[in-house]
Amino acid sequence: MQTAHAVLLPSGRILLASGSSWRNRGPIETYPHTADPQSGRGIFREEEDPFLINKIEDYYQLVNNVGIYDPSKNTFYRIPHPEPVPDPKWPEHFAPNDFFCTGHLHVPDGNVLFVGGTQYYYPFRTGHRATYLFDWRKEVQIRWNNVDWRRMPSVAFVNDSTNPWIFAGLMERGRWYATLVPLIDGRLVVLAGFVGFDKGYPAISENVSSYGTTILDPNSNRIALFGGQPTSAGTFLYQSGTSQGDQRFTGGRGSRKLEQFHASIYESNGGHWTLEPSFLGEHPQDDRTMHYALLLPTSQILIINGANYDFYGSIHYPILLTPQFDNINGTFLGYTKKRMNEGVEARLYHNVALLLPDGRVWISGGGSARATIHYTPLAQKPLVEHNTSSYGQPLPDTSNIDLDVEMFDDGRLAKNSRGSLSVPTETWVAEIFSPPYLFIDGKRRPVIVSLSHPHKVDYQFESVIDGKRYYLLRSNSQYTVNLNYLPTQCASGTKEKLVMIKLGSATHGWDNGQRLINLSFTRMSSTSTLLLTTLDARIALIAPAFYMMFYVDCMGKPSAAQIIRFDDQAVQP
Secondary structure (H helix, E strand, O other): OOOOEEEEOOOOOEEEEOOOOOOEEOOOOOEOOOOOOOOOOOOOEHHHOOOEHHHHHHHHHHHOOEEEEEOOOOEEEEEOOOOOEEOOOOOOEEEOOOOOOOEEEEOOOOOEEEEOOEOOOEOOOOEEEEEEEEOHHHHOOOOHHHOOOOOOOOOOOOOOOOOOEEEEEEEEEEEEOOEEEEOOOOOEEEEOOEOOOOOOOOOOOOOOOEOOEEEEOOOOOOEEEEOOOEOOOEEEOOOOOEOOEOOEEEOOOOEEOEEEEEEOOOOOOOEEEEEEOEOOOOOHHHOEEOOEEEEOOOOOEEEEOOEOOOOOOEOOOOEEEEEEEOOOOOOEEEEEEEEOOOOOOOOOEEEEEEEOOOOOEEEEEEEOOOOEEOOOOOOOOOOOOOOHHHOOOOOOOOOOEEOOEEEOOOOOEEEOOOOOOOOOOEOOOOEEEOOHHHHOOOOOOOEEEEEEOOOOOOOOOEEEEOOEEEEEEOOOOEEEEEEEOOOOOOOOOOOOEEEEEEOOEEEOOEEOOOOEEEEEEEEOOOOOEEEEEOOOHHHHOOOOEEEEEEEEOOOOOEOOOEEEEEOOOOOOO
16 A cells, blocks of 8 residues: 555554545556546546445545554554545535545544545545544554454444544535644644635635755754755646647756744744755755655754655655754754665655654655556445454455556656656555664663652553553653663763654655654763653643653663653643
8 A cells, every 4th residue: 555644653553544545546548558648537526426425335445545554563454444424514425534635643642633635636626524533542452453454444333442543523624735733732723735616715825835844953943944846837848739738747846955944033024044055965866855854862863755856756865964063062053964875665755754663764655656546346346255263354456556657747647668667656665764873882772661750749650551651741840760771881972862752743745743852851879860850841832742752872872762641731641
């Protein structure tokens, strides 16, 4: 399956989803079989009335692309997509719930909220109204090898032990590419997204700006935007006047730039932007779009994935940015940049990247065009019954998906271009990147053994869920952090640190979940124990959520993460 969306769960597992995956429903016209092919029109088309109740089973088969990967066990299972609910505004229809181009983010208890997604493919840019929660605690109790993921879990049975989805309601208007922003009181704000062509509402302007990737830089405290492209239809082709008008090639090209916003209460606009046009490299082949900037426990930044264009010119090498500070006053001076070893697969449009609790980096997905699915309705080709005693999952039918389709020009597709080295239309292979810090000081690695609280608390401090220990931390409180396997000597100029990084939530070249927060601590009489004093969440703008706590030793090597919940309102992890 394609993986356009990826979320790190508090369990350490990765929830992967792609819904209908931007596919066309076949047959479609392709070059050179057709000299002047028409563009595909996706899967769900308004004139076909695809959301009739009697079409729900076939709809479900076309959007049912969700999976769970466990990095600690290296296991991958397909799991069922949530079941659509009846649409109260549209008799005899269900409310579509395709996760392709959905918005998603964790709520404070670690569950994941999915908002909107694709409604119709034709006409273009329409979003649906459905929202769902994914229950991570319930998920760890499910033995997925005994579940037939191909069939709809019923929303009518909230106590279904094999259904981790919770229907969260229908929005007033649909959204395609929604953005979710966490507030420090635990609520989420849903912003932006294309709403489609629904009538009776004020017009909303469409303003698409850039496919760069942004972070809140923990070293400079600035908003940083790396690479990206202006919106552009691309370069005119030599052949014009086709049945679809003038044709263009490749879309807008990525860039090597770094834009930074310097906030200031003394400036009329709240601050100003600066531009470094060649930050990511000196050569045109260093231009990037659809890439990620991941915050690492060491406060380094990893630029990974992406390409010169959305669908062409894959860049296989990551760039590691290492912060430099003044030795006397600690002022941030900038970054040194170093190319890392290349990955194998092309990570084009719709790729994802996430920091894992063990300090490695997961990357998957990517696409060079729009795959074609040749779907046969269930009335003609029913699902084969699954033998649950086999202790294995039923396999997906991938024989009906064309992955040798490529972009011919703007929107039109080619197939079987002989003699052409092409990237698969959808990349189904994942890779894991190990940053250099994992190779420091041999196999020795510091360990966070446990956390404890020196003072009495009026809440449940720790819980064990599926064999893993979780802790609840609050503002303005003290905790002890017990360590083991510390180095016998320190690297020159390297200081130990304790950080927490919010769990990742990645799609379309942006991790909307991550945020790195440096924690204050002192050493206790025992050299292996730290006394942690937490920040005030409202002053430090710390959203209530689950975080990965890393200890980085004086050699610059991080521990594996201890998952914690930081929440002043919660009573248990």
